Amino acid sequence: MFQRTWFWIAVALLVQRLQASDSVLREQIINELISSKHYKATDRPEADKPTLVRVNILIMALFSIDVRTMDYKMDMYLRQRWVESRLAWNTMAKFSGYNSSIVTPKLKESLWLPDLFFRNGKEGYLHKMTQPNYLLRLKPDGDILYSQKITMKFSCQMYLQTFPMDTQKCTINIGSYAYTSSELKFYWQEEKAIEVRDLQIAEFLSPRYYNNTDCTKDSRTTTGEYSCLRVDFELKRQIGYYLATTYIPNSLVITVSWLSFWVDVDAAPARVPLGLLSLLAILTQAASVSSVLPRVSYIKAIDVWLIFSIVFVIGVLVEYAIALTVIRSRKTQHWHHDVRKIVHNELTKWCTACPEDQALEAVKNAVSWNMHPEVGLEGLLADQVKDLVQKNSTNRTKPTHCEVDVYSRFLFPACFILYNCFYWFYYLVLVEILDQEARPNTS
Structure with missing residues (x-):
C-alpha cells in the first residue's frame, strides 16, 4: 500500500514537470516567433503576392428586423484562416518536436491581422463576457485561425409594395478596408462556408438558403479594387400577426x-x-x-x-x-x-x-x-x-x-x-x- 502511494506521487510529479516544461516551451516558441528579427506585425505574410484568407461564418441568431430603419441584427462567429510562413516552427530544429497548437490572447497584439470589415454594417461589437470572445490559434506549419463572436447590425434595402406578404432579400457584405485585391484576397471556405443554427425569427420564416458569392468584380472604387465576399438570403414574412x-x-x-x-x-x-x-x-x-x-x-x-x-x-x-x-x-x-x-x-x-x-x-x-x-x-x-x-x-x-x-x-x-x-x-x-x-x- 505504501509503495503504491509513492508510485502515484511520482507519476503526479512527473506530469506536473512535463506540463511546466510544455508551458515553458510554448513561451519560448512565442518569443522566438514574434521577435523583431524574425517577424514584423506591420508586414503582410508575403510581400510579393496576395495573402489568401479563408472565411467562414456561423450564424447563431437573426433578430430585430426593423422595416422603419431597414436593418437587422445578427449574432455570429466570424472565422478567418490564413498561412503565416514566418510563424511556422516545425522547420526549426529546436522546436520541431512540439506539434501542438498554441492558443494565447497575447498573440493578437503581436500579429498581423486581416483588415476585414462589413461593407453594409451599421454598428457592431465584440462580445466580452466573461472575457473578450475571440480565439487565435497557431499551428506548427504557420496556419492561423482567428475567430470572433460578434453582434452586427446590417442595412437591408427593403421593398414593401407587397407588405405584409413580402419577401425581403438581405445581404452580408465583407471586404478589405485598406488592402487591394493584389495584396489581400478573401475567399469562402470550400465546405460549410455558411453554417446556421436552428433559427427562430419573429415575424419571419427562417431563410431557406444562403448564397455565398465573390463580389470582388463589383467592388472597384476610385482608390482601387478590393476583395469582397457576399452572402445573400431571403426573409419571407409570416402574415399571421x-x-x-x-x-x-x-x-x-x-x-x-x-x-x-x-x-x-x-x-x-x-x-x-x-x-x-x-x-x-x-x-x-x-x-x-x-x-x-x-x-x-x-x-x-x-x-x-x-x-x-x-x-x-x-x-x-x-x-x-x-x-x-x-x-x-x-x-x-x-x-x-x-x-x-x-x-x-x-x-x-x-x-x-x-x-x-x-x-x-x-x-x-x-x-x-x-x-x-x-x-x-x-x-x-x-x-x-x-x-x-x-x-x-x-x-x-x-x-x-x-x-x-x-x-x-x-x-x-x-x-x-x-x-x-x-x-x-x-x-x-x-x-x-x-x-x-x-x-x-x-x-
Whole structure:
C-alpha cells in the first residue's frame, strides 16, 4: 500500500514537470516567433503576392428586423484562416518536436491581422463576457485561425409594395478596408462556408438558403479594387400577426357596419352612429399600422386593404343618405297625391257651389309643405278640410319599405367577397409566381 502511494506521487510529479516544461516551451516558441528579427506585425505574410484568407461564418441568431430603419441584427462567429510562413516552427530544429497548437490572447497584439470589415454594417461589437470572445490559434506549419463572436447590425434595402406578404432579400457584405485585391484576397471556405443554427425569427420564416458569392468584380472604387465576399438570403414574412391584428378586425368592423341595412331608414339616431363608429375604428387601425411602417412614396398591400376598408364603410353611410332621400321623395309624392284627393273630395262634398278659383287655391295649398289647405276657404268647410288633412298627415311617420336597403344587404357582402378574392389571389399567388420567375437560379 505504501509503495503504491509513492508510485502515484511520482507519476503526479512527473506530469506536473512535463506540463511546466510544455508551458515553458510554448513561451519560448512565442518569443522566438514574434521577435523583431524574425517577424514584423506591420508586414503582410508575403510581400510579393496576395495573402489568401479563408472565411467562414456561423450564424447563431437573426433578430430585430426593423422595416422603419431597414436593418437587422445578427449574432455570429466570424472565422478567418490564413498561412503565416514566418510563424511556422516545425522547420526549426529546436522546436520541431512540439506539434501542438498554441492558443494565447497575447498573440493578437503581436500579429498581423486581416483588415476585414462589413461593407453594409451599421454598428457592431465584440462580445466580452466573461472575457473578450475571440480565439487565435497557431499551428506548427504557420496556419492561423482567428475567430470572433460578434453582434452586427446590417442595412437591408427593403421593398414593401407587397407588405405584409413580402419577401425581403438581405445581404452580408465583407471586404478589405485598406488592402487591394493584389495584396489581400478573401475567399469562402470550400465546405460549410455558411453554417446556421436552428433559427427562430419573429415575424419571419427562417431563410431557406444562403448564397455565398465573390463580389470582388463589383467592388472597384476610385482608390482601387478590393476583395469582397457576399452572402445573400431571403426573409419571407409570416402574415399571421397581421391577420390577427388588422385583416380580421377590419373585416369584422365592415360586417358590423352592414347591420344598418336592417335598421329602419327613419331611425337616424341608430344608423348614423353605427356607420361613424365603424369608420372611426377603421381609421384608428390604419393609423396604428402606419405608425410602425416607414414613410415610403409607394402604396403597400396593407394600404390597399385599409383604403378599401374605408371605402366600404363610407359606402354604408352614402347608402343611407341615398335611401333616406329616396324614401322621403316617395313619401312626399304619396302624401301630395293623398292630400290632393282628400281636398278635392271634401270640396265636392261641402262646397259644390264654391267658386272655381277658391277650389283650385285650396287644392294648391293642400299639397304645400306648410299643410294649410284651408287657406282660401271660409267657415265650416275650412275647419273640416284642416282637420282631415292633419289627421291623414300622421301617415308620414309610418315605416316605409326601401328597396335600396334590400339590394344593399346582398350587394355589399358580394362586393366585399369579390374584392377579397382578387386581393388575396394577387398578393398570395400572382405576386409569388412573378417573384419566382424573376429570382435568379441559385442552385
